[in-house]
Amino acid sequence: MKLFLISDNIDTYTGMRLAGVEGVVVHERQELLDALDAVFADKEIGILLLTEKFSRDFPEDINQLKLDRRLPLIVEIPDRHGTGRKPNFITDYVNEAIGLKL
Known part of the structure; x- marks a missing residue:
């Protein structure tokens, strides 16, 4: 099995290419959807x-893909600007999911 990157910036793409991961850089919604179709076909x-x-930018599209598809596994990664998530997002997510405060 291979990894594939769809990035919104050239820096992340370049870093992943140096690690041996193939990928593409896209900026528009239609470009993203076309790249996703190509990935799902492979x-x-x-x-x-x-x-x-x-x-x-496109939460409806990404969330729907995560719900509808088993493969490939979709993993969100931070880009060169860092993550946009809160520092304790995993704890908050678990608390919300099980209804208990950890």
């Missing part, structure tokens, strides 16, 4: 890396 791709900006 059965060798097991993990899709997306920069977090796409989830902020």
Whole structure:
């Protein structure tokens, strides 16, 4: 299985290419959807890396993909500007999911 990156900036793309991960840089919604279609057509791709900006800009599209697809595994990664998430987002997520405060 291969990893594939869809990035919104050239810096993240370049860093991942240096690590041996193939990918593309896109900026518009239609470019993102076209890249996603190409990834889903390639059965060798097991993990899709997306920069977090796409989830902020197109939350409906990304959330629907996560619900509808089992493969590839979709993983959001921070870009060169860091993460846009709160410092304790995992704890908050678990608290919300199980209804208990940890």
